Amino acid sequence: MTQPSPTPGGASSDRTGRYVTQPNGHVTPVSPFTDVWRWHVTMAASILFRATIIAATVGAVILTVWLGALAFGPDHYACLLDLAGSPIGLIVFFGLTVVLFSFVLNGARHLINDTGRGLTLKSANLLSNIAVWGPVPLAVVFWIILFAAGRVSL
Structure with missing residues (x-):
């Protein structure tokens, strides 16, 4: 070349x-x-996977706060539930749902690649596109189901 x-x-x-x-x-x-x-979708998948690792740290902090509120008693726990049920809390949890689905899809992509499959250009592009674009629609469907089932409300 x-x-x-x-x-x-x-x-x-x-x-x-x-x-x-x-x-x-x-x-x-x-x-x-x-x-x-040149820019390629596999690079975007790799960068977004690293960004979701950073976002998962926020989820770990929220989990720690939740455990702390649980340990401090019912008043603190009720306050945390009110905050989690607010519009800002729902947006944060929607974002964490996107992170969760991103981990699942990227993890599946890596698992497939670790077996030696999905390494051709066509299949690598397909798996990367699924990992990049899939988390948001999956999270939207998940939250629609939560709202429809009455598990979450505004």
Whole structure:
């Protein structure tokens, strides 16, 4: 595979900073992948998976607060339930539901990849698209079911 040639004049005329003149006079890219890199859905799936790990930390803090309220007695627990049932609390729990579904879908993607399957371009794209776009619709359906069953109300 041939690399595209840098701008005429060598690294000194390159305004992007992607090329450097080597001691032997050859002009090479700073990274060999700067000329062939492009955004891909598998990268988005990887980045979003890391973002969900950060968001899951919020869920762990909420779980700790819930256990603390449970330990401090019925008054504290009732206050926490009121906060959880407020619109802001429902938005936070909806977000945590998206995180949960993201973990499940990304975990399934990783499990499939660990078996040696799903590594072709077509299947990797399909699994990544499912992992990127699937959590929100699944969370919406889950919350519609919760509201329809009367488990949650405003």
